[in-house]
Amino acid sequence: MIEQRALGNILVRHGVVTAEGLEPLFLQQREKGTPLPELLVQSRLATESDVARALAAECGLSFVERIDVALVSPQLATRLPIGYCKSHKILVVAERDDGVDVLSADPLDTAALDDVRATFGKPVSTVVGAPEMVVDAINRVFEKQDTQSELETDDKFDANDEIDILESDEDAPIIRWVNGLFFSAVKERASDIHIEPEEKEVLVRYRIDGELYVARRASRQFMSSVVARVKIMAGLNIAEKRLPQDGRISLRIAGRSIDIRVSTIPTSRDAERIVMRLLHKTNVLLDLTDLGFSSRDYHLMSALIERPDGIILVTGPTGSGKTTTLYACLNKINRPNVNILTAEDPVEYEIQGIHQVPVQAKIGLTFASALRAFLRQDPDVIMVGEIRDKETAEIAIHASLTGHLVLSTIHTNDAPGAVTRLVEMEMEPFLVRSTVIGILAQRLVRVLCKACKEPYEASEWDLRQLAIDPERTRRRDARRLSPRYTVPGVPYDPVGWRGPGMPILHRARGCEKCDGKGFSGRLGIYELLVMDDAVGSLVLSSSDAQSIKRAAQGQGMDTLRDDGARKVLEGKTTVEEVVAATQEDFLIDE
Numbered sequence: 001m002i003e004q005r006a007l008g009n010i011l012v013r014h015g016v017v018t019a020e021g022l023e024p025l026f027l028q029q030r031e032k033g034t035p036l037p038e039l040l041v042q043s044r045l046a047t048e049s050d051v052a053r054a055l056a057a058e059c060g061l062s063f064v065e066r067i068d069v070a071l072v073s074p075q076l077a078t079r080l081p082i083g084y085c086k087s088h089k090i091l092v093v094a095e096r097d098d099g100v101d102v103l104s105a106d107p108l109d110t111a112a113l114d115d116v117r118a119t120f121g122k123p124v125s126t127v128v129g130a131p132e133m134v135v136d137a138i139n140r141v142f143e144k145q146d147t148q149s150e151l152e153t154d155d156k157f158d159a160n161d162e163i164d165i166l167e168s169d170e171d172a173p174i175i176r177w178v179n180g181l182f183f184s185a186v187k188e189r190a191s192d193i194h195i196e197p198e199e200k201e202v203l204v205r206y207r208i209d210g211e212l213y214v215a216r217r218a219s220r221q222f223m224s225s226v227v228a229r230v231k232i233m234a235g236l237n238i239a240e241k242r243l244p245q246d247g248r249i250s251l252r253i254a255g256r257s258i259d260i261r262v263s264t265i266p267t268s269r270d271a272e273r274i275v276m277r278l279l280h281k282t283n284v285l286l287d288l289t290d291l292g293f294s295s296r297d298y299h300l301m302s303a304l305i306e307r308p309d310g311i312i313l314v315t316g317p318t319g320s321g322k323t324t325t326l327y328a329c330l331n332k333i334n335r336p337n338v339n340i341l342t343a344e345d346p347v348e349y350e351i352q353g354i355h356q357v358p359v360q361a362k363i364g365l366t367f368a369s370a371l372r373a374f375l376r377q378d379p380d381v382i383m384v385g386e387i388r389d390k391e392t393a394e395i396a397i398h399a400s401l402t403g404h405l406v407l408s409t410i411h412t413n414d415a416p417g418a419v420t421r422l423v424e425m426e427m428e429p430f431l432v433r434s435t436v437i438g439i440l441a442q443r444l445v446r447v448l449c450k451a452c453k454e455p456y457e458a459s460e461w462d463l464r465q466l467a468i469d470p471e472r473t474r475r476r477d478a479r480r481l482s483p484r485y486t487v488p489g490v491p492y493d494p495v496g497w498r499g500p501g502m503p504i505l506h507r508a509r510g511c512e513k514c515d516g517k518g519f520s521g522r523l524g525i526y527e528l529l530v531m532d533d534a535v536g537s538l539v540l541s542s543s544d545a546q547s548i549k550r551a552a553q554g555q556g557m558d559t560l561r562d563d564g565a566r567k568v569l570e571g572k573t574t575v576e577e578v579v580a581a582t583q584e585d586f587l588i589d590e
């Protein structure tokens with residue numbers, strides 16, 4: 001943490017501590033990163049109350065020792081989620097026609113005050129209290145609030161009797177309910193929120209680890225109010241109910257920035273359906289070792305991203321974890337002496353030391369134009385979100401030929417398909433051959449819950465689904481162990497079944513730990529095609545994807561199905577998960 005010099009100056013100015021007294025604290029702050037107020041309290045130089053009082057004086061605000069919690073309306077205060085209130089030490093205490101009053105422990109936290117202003121659409125007046133007192137008040141006010149949601153499905157309401165948020169003065173429950181949706185979606189790691197009009201109720205579903213689950217229901221009479229609330233937040237036209245609309249919401253929830261893409265469509269149920277995709281900006285950045293590569297794929301991939309030039313492509317459908325993989329690659333080569341530039345739509349993770357540009361097609365900043373500008377910015381490594389047109393493909397090839405490493409994604413089912421896709425974009429086969437160094441296809445499969453997964457003996461059918469049998473395994477083993485195809489330094493990484501008898505696989509059950517889902521988290525399965533002479537000569541002769549695939553398998557490439565089979569045999573996922581994720585992976589006999 002950097003030293004909180006500005007805060008220190010304020011405290012000195014208000015006589016809380018002397019300038020000399022602060023220096024040793026700054027030293028500690030540099031070493032341990034502890035916030036300054038905490039250090040002051042620890043070293044008994046000041047109390048939390050002294051700091052808050054000085055901040056109040058500095059900002060010209062009044063300081064209060066305590067507030068009467070009985071006078072604070074829980075309906076009002078809980079319009080902000082409790083986690084948010086606690087992390088920002090802020091409580092909404094009163095609402096007037098011309099503004100809202102908040103109690104805050106940190107009047108310098110202008111972002112939080114801005115959030116309150118935006119939530120209520122009114123100016124904010126602040127009084128300051130000591131952090132301990134504010135947190136205590138938050139706890140007591142939220143406890144008062146009845147945990148029963150006022151919007152739960154209740155048969156006594158007539159579904160046709162809809163309430164419009166604009167005409168209703170009972171808007172607080174709606175706002176709280178919608179805020180609660182965002183809040184619990186983040187808590188449950190949902191990637192999407194669906195709000196759907198059913199005949200008698202509003203159904204909210206979350207997509208978690210790729211699957212949809214019913215998260216909440218509300219009485220149908222609230223549908224239009226909920227839709228209106230979301231539309232207001234997303235800056236959409238509330239009056240337009242007959243046409244699809246797209247918008248965005250930017251939120252901070254419990255200290256995390258979240259971008260939400262909102263899409264509405266009209267439905268035959270006389271109400272709109274909303275789907276929101278949550279983009280967590282501060283998601284955990286994975287290391288390359290965390291992606292679940294087989295040891296062969298890991299070593300090949302690590303070597304590819306250390307090359308000074310060339311194009312590495314990641315392919316797979318939307319939501320297959322391509323971006324996570326690219327970030328993990330960038331993270332591995334992110335060093336102070338490497339200049340890395342990215343063009344993304346949108347920027348999903350912010351990485352220290354990497355220069356990231358969000359693409360904005362509306363103002364003409366496309367992948368192609370960003371890429372062209374990057375070449376004048378002296379980069380070593382360029383990541384471009386997607387190659388989807390001839391222009392971007394051309395510049396990517398040009399960048400590679402002029403000594404840059406280019407990482408990107410391309411929309412094809414498997415790795416060999418990416419070669420044919422580039423040729424379809426009118427790229428010369430010899431340019432593809434000389435620039436593309438590796439293509440990684442990937443899918444995500446759900447990981448079995450460790451607590452409740454159930455072992456069973458595989459059937460013939462299971463093995464056929466996974467394309468493994470002892471005969472094919474023997475052929476693969478023989479080839480993999482031949483010195484010609486062994487990757488130096490990589491231990492033999494078997495996949496397959498050698499018999500006798502049948503392997504033990506696992507199926508999903510469901511328990512308390514996994515909320516009855518039987519799965520927890522997701523894992524990638526991969527197919528890494530390396531451009532070697534065998535594959536390269538087929539690219540030059542414009543061969544079809546199947547021939548390229550067969551050649552790559554001949555060099556030891558595991559297909560998506562093979563890598564999936566490996567993870568089923570390791571007990572990480574199920575046959576069904578792998579089959580569903582690799583339906584397009586046609587089997588070629590080697």
Ligand SMILES: [Zn+2]
Pocket residue numbers: 449450451452453509510511512513514515516518519
């Ligand atoms: Zn479980």
